[in-house]
Amino acid sequence: MTAGAEPASGFAWPEALCVAVRSLPEHRRLWVAVSGGLDSTLLLHLACHGHAGAARPKAIHVNHQLQPNAGETESFCRELCQTLGVELTVRRVAVAERMAGGGPSGLEEAARHARYEVFESLLAPGDLLLMAHHADDQAETVLFRLLRGTGVRGLAGMPRYRPLGRGRLFRPLLDFDRAQLVQWATRAGLRWVEDPSNTDPGFDRNFLRHTVLPVLKPRWPGLNRRLAHTATACADSAWLNDRLAEIHWQSCGDDSGRLALTALAGLSPLEQQNLVRWWIRRGGYPLPPRSDWSQVVAELCGAGADREPELLGKGFAVRRYRRHLYLVPQRPPLPTAPMAVTPGRVLAWGEWRVGLYPTVERQGEAPAIRVSTRQGGERFRPAPDRPVRPVKKWLQEQGVPPWERARIPLVFRQEAGGWTLIGIGDLWCHGQYSGSAPVAGWRLIVERDCD
Template sequence: MPADALQREFERQLAGVTDVRRWLIGYSGGLDSRVLAELAARVLDPSRLLLLHVNHHLQSESDAWAAHAVEQAAALGVAIRVLDVAPTSASEADARQARYAAFMAELGAGDLLLLGHHADDQAETLLLRLMRGAGARGLAGMPRQRALGEARLLRPLLGVSRLELSDWARHQGLDWVNDPSNSALEYDRNFVRHRVLAPLMQRWPDAPARMGLSAGLLDETAGLLEELARADLKACLNDRAGLAGGLLGQLSAARQRNLLRYWLGARTGVTVNGPLLERIEQELLQAGSDRQPQLQLGEHALRRYRGDLYVQAPLKVTPSAVLARVALAPGEIALQQGLLSISAVNTVSRPALRTLEGLGLRYRREGERCRPAGRSGSHPLKKLFQEYGVLPWQRNAWPLLVCGDEIVAAPGLWVCEGWQARPAEDGYVLGWCPG
C-alpha cells in the first residue's frame, strides 16, 4: 500500500470524529501499534496525543519492551505512559481484561482510544467466535468504534491487512518489537492465525477482506435484530418494567429468544447464549402456573411472578434506623431501594393523606394488618400486597407511613381508613417508585 494511501485511509477514518479532548493509543510497540502511532504523530496534534503502553510482566522481555516504547515515543515527539498490570494468569482473556482495566483507569470524558487492530485480527476474531457458536452479534466481530465508559474507542486500521501494514512499515524504515509468544500455538488466537487463517490465505489471499465483508453484513443483521427486539420489548413491557408473559407467548420462538437476549443483556450485562435460553425456557417459561421460579444471572435474578418475567437487581435497602429518622415533607425522598414522592394537593381527586404531622416511616412487620380507606375490616398486609400485585421481593423494602405502631398509608397503594383527606380538604398524595 502506498504511503499516501494508508495515511488517507487513516484520515478518512478520523474524519467524522469530533469533540475529542485527548487522543490515546494502545501502544505495545508491535507492528500494528507502531504504524498507528506513526500515522497519529503525522496527522494529529502531538500536544493532545498520549501513548499507553501496558506492561503485563508476563515475559522476561517485558521491561525491555516498555523501555523501547518510551524511546519510540521520544523519537515521535509524543507523550507516553507505562501502565503496570498484574493479570491473574497468563491466559489471553486475563491479559486482555487487565489491559482494558488499565485503559479504563486512564480514560475520561472526551477521550478517544485508538487501537491498531487490522483486517487479519478481525478474521481471527470471526473464526474464534464461530468455533464458540456465536450468533450474528458475535460474528460481526470487533466493532470499528464503540463507547468505552465515558470515552470512546476507534479501530481506524480495521480494513487494512497485516501484510499491507508490514509493507508500509518497512518502506517507511520503521522498526517494531516481535513478541515470541505470538508463535505459541497453545493460545487459541495464535493457533487460528498460523494453522487456520494462514492456509486459507494461501488459497484465497484476500480471505481476511472477504471475512471482513461477512462481518459487516452480520453487523447489519445484528442491528436489524436489535431493532426488532426493541419493537417487541415496547409491545411486551408491562407497567413494572417486566415482560408480560401472555404477550411474550404470542411471539414466535425465534422472536422470543431474540427479545430475551436483548432485554436480559441490557438489564444484566450477561451474555445470553443458547444453553442459557434453554434453561430460561425449561425452568421459567414452562414451569407450572402456581410456581414462582427464578434463575440467577450474575448479580441479578430472572424471576417469574403471575406469568410475567422480571429482572431483580441486587437490592440495597435503607437501614431501618435511618428510615425512621427521615423527615416527611412535600417533595422527593431518595431511599436506596427507590424514590418516595409526597405532593401537596388542595383538591382531592384520588386517595390522599390528610396530614403528615406526627408520622414516620418504617418497614412491615410479621403478621401486621391494616384497613385501606373504603374497605370493611382490617386485612393482613401480606394479602393486601398480593392483591395490589406488589412483587414479592419488593414487599419487605416497601416504606410504610406510620403513627406509632399504626399503619397510616402504603405509598403508591393505599391510605388507611381514618387518615384519608376528604374531597374538600387539602391533602398529600404519596407515590413510591421502586428502584
Template structure:
C-alpha cells in the same frame, strides 16, 4: 525523507488512516489505544503523520498481568513523547473468575478503561489497531465456538457510540491491512515495539490458531483471510437484518424503555423470541448470554404460571415478571424469590434514647430517625418512640397496617399489592414499638400505633416533637 515513505506498505496504511480521518469532523480529537505492540505502534506513528500530533492522544492500559508491564508503560510514554503526542495511562485489575476466560475479562476491562480515558481527554473517536489477521482469527475462533451471526461478523470497522458500550465512535482504520504489511511499515521506519511474551503461549486459543493453524491454512488456502473477511461481511449484513427485525418486535412487545409484555413475548415463535431477547438484553447494557442460557431462559418464560415465581439470573441481574411485565433488576440468588420464601431473621431490640440511626446488618440496611413536622406522613411523636422497646422482626404473615388514623387496617400483603411492590421485595424489616407495629418500609407508618398509645396514655400534644422514620438499604447510604 526516507525512501520508505513512498513504499506500498506506507501508502496503504497512510491512505487507510486518511479515509478514517476524513470521516471525522475537521477538529476531532483522536484517541489511540496504544499497547506498545507493533500494531498500535504503527497506528500511532502513522496517525501523527496523517493527522498531526496535536490532535492525537495515546492511551495505555496497564493490566499488571505481565512482570514486564511497568517497563511497557515507560516505553509507551517515551514513544508518544518522542512524537509530541499527549500520553495517558490507566492501571486496572483484571478479575479472575472461575469459568471465565482471563483473555475475555482483560479485554472487557481494557475497553471500559479506554472509554473512561476518552471521556477524560474529550476524544471524539477511538482508533484501534486490529488488522486483517486479527479479523481472520476472530472469525475462526467464533466459528469453532459455534457462535451465531453476531460472532461470525467479527470486528466492525466502525462502531458508533451507544449507552451499553462506547461513548465515542470506535474505528479500526487498518482492519483490511495484513500483519505483514504493518511489520513492513514498522521496519521501514525503524520503529521499536514491545513483544508481549504471552502472545507465544499456545494455551490461549487465539495464540494456538495464530502459531499452529494459520501457517497451515496459509500454505493450502493462501486466500483464506479474504474469504473469512467476506464471511464476516455477509454475517454482519445478516445480523443487521436480525437486529432490524428485533427492533420491530421490540416496539410491539415493549411496555416502556425497560420492560416487556410477558404475554406479547409469548406470542412470538421461538426463533423470533430468542432474537428479540438477545437484542433486548444487549440494549439493557448486559453482556450477551450463551445460547444454552438464553434457551433455558425462554423455556422458563414459556412455562412460568405465576410471574412472581420467575427468577432468571444473569450477569449480576435478575429477570423478573410482575403483573405481566418482564424487567431486569440488580440482585443475587441469595435474595428471596417470592413471598413464600421470606427469610426469618433474628429479632433486634433497641431502647431508643434519641439515636438518629439504627443499623441492622442482618437486613443490610439502616433505620433513620430525623426531625420533621406533624404533617409529615412518615412522622411519629417522639413520645411514642420512647414509650416502649423498639423491635425489628421478620414478616410472619397476617400483619395489618392502618394508613389513615380513621381508616381500616389492611393486611400488608394487600397493601403491597395495591402499591405494586413485587413479592420478592416484600421481605422488609417490620419496626414495632412494644407489641404494636409502627413502621413498614415501602408502606409507611401504621396509624393504629398512635391510637393504641392515645388509649393508654391520652392524646399526644399537637405541639410536641415529631420524627420522620426512613429505611435505607446499605447501598443507598452516602
C-alpha cells in the same frame, strides 16, 4: 529499544493509511492505545502524522505485568511518546489476581477485561480511542468465536466503531492485513517491542494465528477478506434482529420495563427468543452463554401458573410474576437489623432512600423513626375508615412481586405501646406524615433509586 520520531528519510506514508486516520468520527479529544507492538506503534505514528498542525493525540499504555519484558515495553512506550511529543498515560493492572478461569484462556480473558476497564475509566464524553486491530485480528476473532460456539452477533467480529465507557472506540486499520503493516513499518524504519506471549500456542488466538490460519490461507486465498465479508453479513443480520425486537417491544413491553406474556404468546418461538435476548442486552447485561435458549424461553413463557421459572445471568435474573416477565438486577444485601432515621438526613436502604424532614408547622422534637424489612405478621390501617390489614396480603393485592416484597422498607414510629407502622416503601404513608401539611409536623419521604 529506541524509536525515531519520524519515519526514515524519503519514506512517505501510503495514502490509504493516511486516509484511514484522517477520516475519523467526530471527537473532542483523540487517544491511541499503545502496547509497544508493531500495530499500535505504527498507528501512533500515523495518528501524529495525520494530525500535524492539530492537537496531538494522547496515548494509553496498559502494563499487565505478565511478561518478563513488561518493564522494557513500558519504558519503550514512554520513550516513543516522548520522542513524538505525545502525552502518555500508563496504568499497571494486576491481571493474575482477577482471572475468571484457569489456564491461558482465563488469563487472556482477564487481561482483556482489565485493559478495557482502564480505557473506560479514562475516556470522557466526546473522547475517541483508536485501537490498532487489523484484518488478521478480525479473522482470528471470527474463527475463535465460531469454534467457541456463537450466533450471528458473535460472528460479526469486532465492530469498527462502538461506544466505550463515556467515549467511543474506533479501529481504523481493520481493512489492512498485518503483512501490509509489517512491510510499511519496516520501510519506515520503525522499531517496536515483541510480546513473547504472542508465540505461545497455549493461547487460543496464538494457536489460530500460528497453526491454523497459515494452513488455511494458501488453500483459500484472500481468507481475511472472506471472513471479513462473513463478519459484515452477520453484523447486518444482528442489526436486523435488533430492529425486529424493537418492533415487537412496542406490543410486548410496557412503561415498567416488563414483557407481557399474553403478547409474547402471539410471537413465534424464534421471535420470542430474539426479543428476550434483546431485552436483556437493552438492560445493559451480558447474555448468559447458553446453548438451550429455545428451552429456557419456552419455560419462561409457557410454564404453568404454579411454576416460578427463572433465568440467571451476570448481575441480573429474569423472573415471572402474574403474566409478566421482569428483568431484575442483582442487589446488595440489606441491613440485617433495623436502622434509625436521623431527621434531615437521607438513610440509604439498599436501592431505597428514606428521609424525615420538618415542616414549617412542626412542634416539639422529632419522632423516633426506624426502618426494617418485613419480619412477618405486620399489620396496618391503609386509611382511617378502613380495617386493619396484614402487610403481606396488602402487598400481594398491590401486585408487588415476591422478590420486591422481601426488600421493601417498612418505616416505624416509636410510641408508648411499641413501634407503629407509618410507611411501606413508596406505596403508602400514614396521613400524619404525608400530604401538603403533615399533621405530625414532619414529612416522610421514601424513594427508590432510578435503575
